[in-house]
Structure formats: structure tokens, C-alpha cells
Amino acid sequence: xxxxxxxxxxxxxxxxxxxxxxxxxxxxxxxxxxxxALLACALLLTARPACAARSVPEPLTDWLAGIGDAAxxxxxxxxxASAAAARRAFSARxxxxxxxxAQAALGLAxxxxxxxxxxxxxxxxxxxxxxxxxxxxxxxxxxxxxxASGEPHAAARLLEQAGADPRLAVARRARFLAGEALVEAGLxxxxxxxxxxxxxxxxxxxxxxxxxxxxxxxxxxxxxxxxAVETWRALWLEAxxxxxxxxxxxxxxxxxxxxxxxxxxxxxHLARAERLVATARPDDALQELAAAREADPEVPAGxxxxxxxxxxxxxxxxxEAARVAAPFADDPDPRVQRSARLALARAAAxxxxxxxxxxxxxxxxxxxxxxxxxxxxxxxDLGDEAAYLAAWLHxxxxxxxxxxxxxxxxxxxxRRTSRRVDEALWFAAWSRYRLGRTADAARALARLSRGPFAxxxxxxxxxxxxxxxxxxxxxxxxxxxxxxxxxxxxRARLEASGVASPPPPPPAAPPRxxxxxxxxxxxxxxxxxxxxxxxxxxxxxxxxxxQLARGGAVRAAAPLVAQLAAHAGDAELPFRMARDFLGQSAxxxxxxxxxxxxxxxxxxxxxxxxxxxxxxxxxxRESSFRRAVRSGAGAEGLLQLRPVTAxxxxxxxxxxxxxxxxxxxxxxxxALGAHYLGLLGARFADPAVVLAAYNAGPGPASEWARSRAxxxxxxxxxxxxxxxxxxxxxxxxxxxxxxxRLSGGAPAPVDPERPVxxxxxxVGF
Numbered sequence: 001x002x003x004x005x006x007x008x009x010x011x012x013x014x015x016x017x018x019x020x021x022x023x024x025x026x027x028x029x030x031x032x033x034x035x036x037a038l039l040a041c042a043l044l045l046t047a048r049p050a051c052a053a054r055s056v057p058e059p060l061t062d063w064l065a066g067i068g069d070a071a072x073x074x075x076x077x078x079x080x081a082s083a084a085a086a087r088r089a090f091s092a093r094x095x096x097x098x099x100x101x102a103q104a105a106l107g108l109a110x111x112x113x114x115x116x117x118x119x120x121x122x123x124x125x126x127x128x129x130x131x132x133x134x135x136x137x138x139x140x141x142x143x144x145x146x147x148a149s150g151e152p153h154a155a156a157r158l159l160e161q162a163g164a165d166p167r168l169a170v171a172r173r174a175r176f177l178a179g180e181a182l183v184e185a186g187l188x189x190x191x192x193x194x195x196x197x198x199x200x201x202x203x204x205x206x207x208x209x210x211x212x213x214x215x216x217x218x219x220x221x222x223x224x225x226x227x228a229v230e231t232w233r234a235l236w237l238e239a240x241x242x243x244x245x246x247x248x249x250x251x252x253x254x255x256x257x258x259x260x261x262x263x264x265x266x267x268x269h270l271a272r273a274e275r276l277v278a279t280a281r282p283d284d285a286l287q288e289l290a291a292a293r294e295a296d297p298e299v300p301a302g303x304x305x306x307x308x309x310x311x312x313x314x315x316x317x318x319x320e321a322a323r324v325a326a327p328f329a330d331d332p333d334p335r336v337q338r339s340a341r342l343a344l345a346r347a348a349a350x351x352x353x354x355x356x357x358x359x360x361x362x363x364x365x366x367x368x369x370x371x372x373x374x375x376x377x378x379x380x381d382l383g384d385e386a387a388y389l390a391a392w393l394h395x396x397x398x399x400x401x402x403x404x405x406x407x408x409x410x411x412x413x414x415r416r417t418s419r420r421v422d423e424a425l426w427f428a429a430w431s432r433y434r435l436g437r438t439a440d441a442a443r444a445l446a447r448l449s450r451g452p453f454a455x456x457x458x459x460x461x462x463x464x465x466x467x468x469x470x471x472x473x474x475x476x477x478x479x480x481x482x483x484x485x486x487x488x489x490x491r492a493r494l495e496a497s498g499v500a501s502p503p504p505p506p507p508a509a510p511p512r513x514x515x516x517x518x519x520x521x522x523x524x525x526x527x528x529x530x531x532x533x534x535x536x537x538x539x540x541x542x543x544x545x546x547q548l549a550r551g552g553a554v555r556a557a558a559p560l561v562a563q564l565a566a567h568a569g570d571a572e573l574p575f576r577m578a579r580d581f582l583g584q585s586a587x588x589x590x591x592x593x594x595x596x597x598x599x600x601x602x603x604x605x606x607x608x609x610x611x612x613x614x615x616x617x618x619x620x621r622e623s624s625f626r627r628a629v630r631s632g633a634g635a636e637g638l639l640q641l642r643p644v645t646a647x648x649x650x651x652x653x654x655x656x657x658x659x660x661x662x663x664x665x666x667x668x669x670x671a672l673g674a675h676y677l678g679l680l681g682a683r684f685a686d687p688a689v690v691l692a693a694y695n696a697g698p699g700p701a702s703e704w705a706r707s708r709a710x711x712x713x714x715x716x717x718x719x720x721x722x723x724x725x726x727x728x729x730x731x732x733x734x735x736x737x738x739x740x741r742l743s744g745g746a747p748a749p750v751d752p753e754r755p756v757x758x759x760x761x762x763v764g765f
Contacts (some may be wrong), residue, residue, distance in 0.1 A: 026108025044238055049312050061090035063102070064541070070105040074112060074536030082109035082536065088308075102127050108535060110355055111141050116148035133524065134531040135524065136162045137540055140174045143181070147444060152184035160194075167525060169547035170540070172202045176211040183214050188221035209235060209243035216250065217336040220306055225260050239272035239288065240279040266296035273307050273618040275374030280634040281315035285373070302328045302336035310373040322347035334369035345386070354397040358406075373601070387413075388420045392427060396721045400431035407431065423723070426453050430718060435625050436465050455481035459490050484734035489714050489752045496753065522548055522557035529564060531737050538568045545573055562591050571596035571625035594739055595624055604671045608678030613743065615639075615674055618694065618734035621728060628664040637663040639673030646672050648765055652679075676763075686754070687715055696725040702759045714752035 025101035036519035061449040063594035066089025067708035073082035086109055090102035099274040100558040110116075123142035127135065146155035146734035156178050156377035163174030175198040182191035197206055212235045235247040269292035276285035289308055292299055305324050321343050328340035345360035365387035370379060391410040395403035407428040411421045418424075429444030435642045442464050448457040455478050462474030478490035480502045494501035499618065525548040529739030532541035545561050548554055554561060558581035565573035574591035582588045595601075595616060607614040623629050630636045662668045680690045681697065684705060700722070708716055720726040737748035 005467060032652070034237050038404045050755075059092040063089045063098055066092060067105055070102075070109060071536035074105070074109055075533075075538045075621070077112075079109050081112035083113065097129055100126050104134070105290060105535060107138070108141060108537065109623075111145050116145035120145035120149055120151075122345050133528040134535060136165060136168055136174070137528075137532060137537065139380070140170050140177075143174065143177065147177070147181050147184065151179045151493075153187075156181035156185055156187070162230075163198075164168075164637040164732045166201065167547070168528060169543040171207050172198070173207055176205070176207045178215075179211060179218070180214045183218045183221065189217045191215075191218035192222055192224070194229075209241050210237075212252070213243055213246055216247070220254075229254075229259075229261055233268075235267060237271050237275070239275050239284065264291070264295060266292040266299040269295055270299070270303060270307065273311075274373050275658060277307060277310045277314060277631075278375045280314060280632050282311035285311040285314075300333075300336075302331045302333055302340075306336050306339035306343065306372050309340065310371075310750070313343055313346055318347040318350040334367060335372065336362060336367040338367045338455060341367075342374075342382075342386075345389075349389075349393055350397075352397065354399070358390045358393050361386040361393070365390065369657075384414070384418050384420060388418065388424060391424065395427050395431055399598060400434045404431040405430045422451050422453050424447065426456065429457075433460070433464075434719075455483035455486040459486040459714075461492070462490070472497075475499075476502060484738070485730035488734055488737055488750055491747075492750060492752055504506075517551065519556040521553035522560075525553075525611070526557065526560055526564065533568050542568060542570050542573065549573065549576065558582055562585070562588075566594070567589065569596075575620070575625055588750070589738075590742070593735065593742060595739075597670060600667060601670050604632065604674045608674045609681060609742075610674050610677045612741035613735050613738070613745070613748075614732075615670070615677065616739050618677070618691070620735050621732050627666060627669075637669035637673075638666060638667050639676075641669060641672055641676070645676070645765060649675050649679075679763040683760050685757040685760075686713065687736070687748075687750075688713055688729050688733060689756060691729045692720055692725050695728045696720075696722050697760075698764050700725075702764075705756055705759045709758040710755045712752060713754045713756055 003682065069085035070082045070089065072205065073079075073085055085107055086105035087628035090099060090106065093099060093102070103122045104126035107121075107126055108117035109120045110122060118396060120142050123145065125139055127142065138447075139158050143155045143159035143162060146152075146158065159174045159178035159181055163171040163178060165171055173435070175194065179191050179195035179198060182188075182194055191309045192215065195211050195218060197213055199215065202208060212231055216231040216235075217227045219225075219231060232251050233245040235241065236251060238244050251261050255263075260750050262328065269288045273285045273288035274293065275290060276282070285307065289304055289311070292304060306328055309321040309325040312318070313748060324341040325343035325347075328336050329344060331337045341360050341363045345364060348354075348360060362470055365383050365639075368383065372381065388410060391406035392403070394400075394406055406426040410418075410422040411428070411478065414424075415421050425444070425448055429441050429448070432441040432444055444662065445457040445461050446463075448454065453660055458474050458481065461480035462471045462478060465471040465474060468608050472494065475490040475494050478486045479494060480489055480701050481490075491501040515753040525544055529544040529548070532538075532544065542565060545565050549561060554577075558577040562574040562577035563583070565577075571594035575594055578588040578592035582591070584592075593616075596619075601615060602612040605615045619625060619638050622635075623638045625638065626635075627638055629640075633641055641649075641663055641664065644761055646660045646668075647657055647661055650657070653675065659668055663672075677690065680693045681687075682699065683698065684690050684693060689701055689705050692704065704716075704720060708719060711719070717726065717729055720729065733748060733750055740746060740748050
């Protein structure tokens with residue numbers, strides 16, 4: 001096939017041309033950015049005076065054009081063009097509400113252009129009349145401008161006004177910034193009270209860590225040195241936060257100046273190390289453990305070494321972790337003991353010592369002591385997971401006879417308490433299939449005919465059935481089922497055998513019509529969001545919609561939230577609203593499978609020989625279209641790349657280092673993620689193996705492809721040892737098919753009978 005012409009890389013170098021190693025490029029639909037302009041115009045027209053209904057005099061036409069151009073330019077990051085358009089609008093209609101609206105547009109553009117004094121002046125005019133509902137946001141922007149212009153007293157008062165309505169997202173930012181303005185104004189006691197109240201109200205807000213830094217400064221300025229030290233110390237202990245470093249530097253500088261700041265204790269360093277292990281920063285955790293030893297050479301060895309073992313497991317150094325943990329497997333401290341046994345279980349499993357690993361996992365399951373460096377959500381699930389793994393590891397090792405016995409025993413013992421019982425029964429049935437005992441496997445599958453594995457059981461019973469009519473009946477049931485993966489496989493098998501298969505079900509009508517009017521509880525916040533978007537403040541408008549989405553009123557307002565966010569070019573909110581609140585229809589299917597970054601994603605994908613629909617399916621699973629999301633394993637951004645992986649990919653493109661710090665930028669993340677998928681596609685012939693490698697790494701995927709080369713695709717996917725990866729492959733391939741069908745293209749080329757090929761040489765990271 002002809003290579004796709006490479007566009008210029010957003011990373012600063014030409015993207016390479018490469019053959020379409022996975023499939024034919026997908027025809028991406030035209031951009032719908034015009035919808036955003038229509039939204040802005042509709043909002044603006046609602047502000048027309050009544051006389052405009054009779055005639056449209058030229059000044060009004062000029063005003064409308066200027067305001068619309070200013071909003072679009074501001075949304076597009078063109079501050080100077082936005083300011084020029086706003087001035088044209090003000091010249092056309094300088095008085096009254098129209099003039100105030102033009103001054104609001106001008107002030108926003110000047111603030112975006114880095115001219116705070118001029119912005120503050122324009123926004124003062126804009127705030128003179130009672131402009132609603134965007135007034136709190138305009139007050140916030142003016143407060144920011146005043147603070148940047150060296151007027152913290154005036155800024156603080158205005159920001160307090162902007163934060164008056166706690167239902168609005170802007171209230172949080174305004175109250176936090178008001179506290180910082182009070183610090184700058186020298187009103188330390190008032191700043192402490194303001195920041196205290198804001199932190200109690202919104203302790204988990206993204207602005208809270210910076211506010212805690214400001215609170216420490218305010219407390220110190222107010223003479224409460226003990227509180228300042230404790231505030232900064234508590235922030236420093238939260239070692240995974242970017243502001244923790246700043247807090248540590250402030251404490252160190254104060255200590256060096258003779259301040260009442262004690263040296264960090266061994267317990268402090270251990271607390272930081274535990275948090276760093278729990279947030280997937282093992283290298284930093286090892287440094288903290290060394291600092292703990294330096295602070296107190298007599299610190300109990302078990303507390304240090306089990307954290308060291310956990311950090312080494314996080315770095316993939318399992319054998320070393322086992323050597324560190326072994327002396328503490330029978331420690332009298334239950335927490336140390338259980339932590340050591342978990343490290344030993346993981347190391348033994350990685351080394352293939354199944355009996356030892358199974359024994360250690362049973363020991364972990366028998367204890368309820370906390371595990372050092374394990375996130376809280378994992379702590380709650382660990383006992384059940386460990387008991388399941390003690391049985392499942394025999395399946396992973398290929399001892400299917402023992403696996404069937406152990407998994408059946410697990411299902412009996414934990415039938416009332418474990419969420420993994422159906423999964424255990426599934427692998428017990430699959431073990432019988434791998435032993436060639438197809439009749440026993442079919443009987444075991446029949447036990448799963450109800451529940452989460454019903455569609456899987458129907459598909460595989462049909463796959464194993466010898467009677468053609470029974471086979472067709474079971475495959476039709478799977479094709480009409482709720483699980484899209486087995487529906488996709490069943491349709492492919494029926495079509496290959498010449499049997500008519502039910503088409504993918506058309507989107508059903510929602511249970512009731514989607515509302516055209518906002519429910520009363522949400523109307524105010526929806527009006528704020530719409531007004532902000534009409535001003536060109538799309539990010540702020542989306543923040544208000546996200547704030548609404550956190551509350552109980554969102555269920556009734558979900559269609560309007562999704563529609564407004566979609567018009568603003570957002571993918572995440574429509575996706576969440578459709579997934580969590582809305583029945584399936586033609587419109588909600590589009591919302592649940594959005595197509596963000598049309599000006600970026602298709603070109604980047606095709607440049608690396610990857611179907612854009614596949615990139616969208618990966619993005620949907622990896623991040624749910626959230627640009628700044630970070631996983632517990634340290635992966636970041638839309639396509640969830642780890643910084644170290646991003647740096648290696650950039651090096652292959654000849655791009656200077658530092659891209660690992662910019663993975664929240666779509667142009668960086670999408671380009672590198674598509675590059676990685678292209679490299680994996682060049683090594684692995686089947687998209688299923690590509691996706692397994694993307695999720696679990698090329699090393700394990702290569703071993704699975706090599707050891708099971710020639711196995712039919714459907715069976716190969718079921719044999720993926722990692723539960724998360726197995727589900728990941730099924731979901732992404734199913735979504736890939738949905739995206740292709742939505743575009744009017746051919747179904748995804750997923751052939752359940754196609755043998756999986758052995759891997760070629762290629763990318764190994």
C-alpha cells in the first residue's frame with residue numbers, strides 16, 4: 001500500500017511516513033466546529049433589544065458581528081484579534097447593556113493577552129450594570145487582573161464577591177485566590193480565616209495545595225509560627241503533590257534562618273515513601289527510605305525493608321524484592337509480615353514458582369493487616385484477590401487439571417463473599433476446554449448461563465456445539481446479547497458459515513424524549529455555562545458544567561449538559577452523561593463514542609499507519625477523553641503514556657527530551673500514542689496482540705503470541721493471563737467496530753478463526 005504523506009509533527013519534527021501496517025485508513029467525518037459558532041450566535045441573539053425584532057439597524061449588526069468575532073477569537077486563543085473585534089462592537093453600540101457586553105469581551109481579551117491593568121479597567125465598566133449570569137466570572141477575572149496589577153486589597157474584596165455562590169465552580173477558585181490576595185495585602189489574620197474556610201469546604205480541589213502554601217505564609221505573617229510549620233509539613237508529607245517540594249523548600253529555608261522548624265524524622269520519611277509507593281513513584285520512594293535510615297539508623301528494619309521491597313516490585317525488580325522481603329515473612333508485626341509475604345508471592349509468581357506463590361497468596365488472604373505502600377482501594381480488595389490468585393495461578397502456569405479443581409473449590413468457599421466467583425467458574429470451564437474435555441467444558445459453561453458471563457457462555461457453547469442447529473441458535477443468542485465482544489465474534493462466525501446473523505441492534509428510542517428545557521434545579525448553572533461560552537470562555541463554561549455534573553441535579557439535566565458540552569467541542573462530558581444517565585439512542589450513541597480532535601487525531605494516526613478509529617477506541621478506554629488524567633501506574637493523558645515511554649518514543653522521532661512533562665497536551669499525547677501503536681502494529685500482525693502489548697507491554701504480549709502461535713483469535717484472547725488486559729482487548733476491539741460502523745465504514749476486521757501469528761522483531765518497551 002502507498003504510505004500516507006506525513007504531516008508536520010507538533011513535537012517539532014516531520015512525522016515519518018510509514019505503511020498502513022494495521023488496516024486501511026478510516027474516512028474521518030468533517031469537523032463540526034461550526035456548531036460552536038452557531039451556539040455563540042444563538043446566545044448573542046438572545047441579548048437583542050425588542051426593537052431588533054422589527055428591524056436590524058447597521059450598528060446592531062456591527063455589534064453582533066463584533067461580539068461574535070471576539071468570542072470565537074478568544075476561544076481560539078487569538079487574544080489580539082478578540083480585543084480588536086470587541087472594540088468594533090463597542091464603537092457600534094457604546095451605551096447600556098450592549099456597551100457593557102462589549103467591554104466584558106474587551107476585558108477578557110486583554111486579560112488573556114497579559115495586559116492586567118487595561119483588563120481591569122474594561123471589566124470595571126462591564127460590571128457596572130447587573131450583568132447576569134456571567135457576573136461572578138467577570139468579577140473573578142477582574143480580581144485576577146487587579147492582583148496582577150499590584151492592587152491586592154481591591155482584588156481580595158472583588159474575589160470574595162465572585163465566590164459568594166458555592167454552587168458555581170468559579171466560587172472555589174475565587175475563594176482560594178481571595179485568600180492569596182489577602183496575604184499579598186498584608187491582612188494575614190483575615191487571610192488565615194478565608195483560606196481555612198475554603199480548605200474546609202473544598203479540601204480536594206486542585207487549587208487546594210497552592211492554597212495550603214498560602215495558608216502557611218499567612219499563619220507565619222500573623223505570628224502563628226507553629227501553625228505555619230504544621231501546615232507546610234503536612235503538605236510536604238503528601239510527597240506525590242507537586243507543591244510538596246515547595247513546602248519542603250520553605251521549611252528548609254526557614255530552618256536555615258533559625259526558625260522553629262524541626263528536622264524531618266525517620267517516620268516522616270517513611271510516610272512520604274509509603275505515599276510515593278502507593279502513587280507509583282518507586283524511584284523517589286527509595287530515596288526517602290535512604291533518608292529515613294540517615295535520620296534514624298535505629299529505625300525498625302522491617303518497616304523500611306518491606307517498603308523497599310514494594311518499591312522494587314514497582315520497578316520490576318522482583319528477584320531483588322524477594323531477597324529484601326524474605327527475612328521479614330514471619331515478623332511479629334502483622335503489617336510487616338503481610339507486606340513481606342505479598343512481595344514474596346508476586347516474586348514467586350513472576351519466577352514461575354507456582355506452588356510457592358499460591359501458598360504465599362493464601363497467607364496474604366488469611367490476614368487483614370494493612371499493606372505498606374498499597375492504595376486504600378487495593379487494601380479493601382486484597383484478601384479476595386489473593387485467595388483467587390492462589391487458585392488461578394495454576395491456570396496461568398498451564399496446569400489446567402489442578403486449576404479446574406482449585407477454581408471450583410474457590411467458587412464453593414467464597415460463593416457468598418467474593419465478586420470473583422463467576423470469574424473462577426469461567427476459568428474452571430476454560431481449563432476443561434484447554435484439556436480437550438469439550439463436553440465437560442460445555443457443561444461447566446452452562447452453569448454460567450445467567451449473570452455477567454452469560455453471553456460468553458452462549459458464544460462458547462455455540463462454538464463447541466456439534467449440532468449445527470444448536471450451534472446457530474447459541475451463536476444468534478450471543479450475537480443479540482449485551483456483551484459487544486461476543487456479539488462481534490458471533491456475527492463473524494455466523495456470516496462465515498452462511499447463516500444469517502442479527503445485525504447490531506439499532507439505537508433504541510430513549511425511555512422519554514430528551515428535554516428541551518432545563519430542570520429548575522439546574523437551570524441557573526446551565527445558563528451560566530451557556531453565557532460563558534457565548535463570551536468565548538469555553539473552559540470556564542465546561543468547568544461549570546462539570547460542577548453541575550457532580551451534583552444530584554445532573555440526572556434530569558444530563559441531555560442538556562451533554563448537548564452544551566458537545567457544542568463547545570468537549571468529548572468527556574457527553575461521554576459521561578451518555579454512559580451514566582442516558583438510554584441508548586442515535587444521539588447518545590454519538591455522545592458515548594465521541595470523535596475529539598478532528599483536526600489532529602486522524603492525520604497523526606494515518607501518519608503512523610494506524611486506523612484513526614482504533615486510536616479513538618483506545619482513547620475511550622484509556623482516559624475517557626480526560627486530557628490530564630494520571631493512572632496509579634504513572635501513565636498520563638488521553639492515551640495514557642508513561643513519561644519514560646514518551647521520552648523513548650520522542651527519541652526515536654529525533655525530538656529533544658522533555659515531552660514526558662507535556663503529556664497533558666493533546667498534540668503531544670496523541671502523536672506519541674499513535675506512534676507507539678504504529679510501532680506495535682509493525683511487530684504484531686493482529687490488532688488484538690497490538691492492544692495486549694499496549695496495555696501489558698510488548699514483553700508479555702510477545703511471549704503470549706509466541707507460545708500460542710496458531711491458536712484461533714477468539715481462544716487466544718480468552719487465554720490472555722492478565723484479567724485487566726484480557727478485558728481491555730475485548731472492549732477496545734468492540735469499540736473499534738462501533739466507531740467504524742458509526743462512520744459508515746466496514747466492520748472491524750476481527751476474524752475469530754484467524755490464527756494468531758508469532759511476533760516479529762520490533763519495539764520492546
